[in-house]
Amino acid sequence: MNIFKELKRGNSREEEYFSVALAILLDEIPELTSYLLGEILDISDDSEEYEIILEYQIPDGRIDIAIKSIHYEIYIENKISSDLSDSQLERYSKHLESIDKTTKLILLTRDFIEDKTIQKYTDKYIFWTELYTLIELFTNSILEIDAKKYLLEQFLKFLREENMSDEKVSWEYTEGIKSFMNLLNMIQLILKQLKLEGHIKKIRKKSIGEYYAGFAFEKYNEGDHEFWIGTYYEDVNKLFIEIYEDFLEKHGTNKFKELEESPSETTSHIYDFDRNYFLAYSKKKQNEAIYNFIKESLDDVDEIIS
Secondary structure, eight states, rough: OOOOHHHHOOOOHHHHHHHHHHHHHHOOHHEEEEEHHHHHHOOOOOOOOOOOEEEEETTTEEEEEEESSSSSSEEEEOOOOOOOOHHHHHHHHHHHHHHSSSSEEEESSSSOOOHHHHHHOOOOEHHHHHHHHHHHHHHHHHOOOHHHHHHHHHHHHHHHHHHOOOOOOTTTHHHHHHHHHHHHHHHHHHHHHHHHHOOOSSEOOOEEEESEEEEEEHHHHHHHHSSSEEEEETTTEEEEEEOOHHHHHHHHHHGGGGSSEEESSSEEEEEEETTTGGGGHHHHHHHHHHHHHHHHHHHHHHHHOO
């Protein structure tokens, strides 16, 4: 069990659980905090006595992480999927100017943000992938296996699983992309077969987005949005059939309460490749497995709403 993965399950806000996970690490391992401040901001602070505050309230806003020591006050604004709000960094910067200590503002993001205020109001703008590399270097410098190293390795594994690491592009790259596209092609053919058999009324064009890939489809022809089947890049070992919110509400959301959630927090049927040894199957058996998963999921919906 990965404690950071479990932490994620209990948080509905993506940015919040990444901030909480990082704050735990900074609080539990003050020597890591000193190392990161030195590498990122060129700050030399060997006191290793830090107060780590989550969602630190200031007069004109709330900052994701505050790091306070005797001589320094460092703010970290964490952005995962959202953009900066109007004048956000400017407000934080003005507050820092009022503090009688050396102060710094770090912007930490998963994806690139284009905003003219970043250069003006932040002391450092880094990606999560860069933070991963720094923490990995620090972890590798610890020779003995102890609780701190275990915690660090858990965090690094968590970031790798969330595609927040900056690792070597391995020899599996080409075949991996081909296999992923083969999966989408397989799903498309199975949806076509189910449509010919009368189990599905309408299939929409394949959609490949920033975080997902799959197909929307309709079984009942009750509207434009009923179901979606596909996978998420953060959890590619699973296939999800999501039920759209309008369909859930029309038939009574509480009827579907026993189903699980996809990474998008949508009510879903889930097929786990690892648990079902899917990758060890022949092509024929893989087709049969996905066909049965879709058909049984739709039959289950029939039973739920009848």
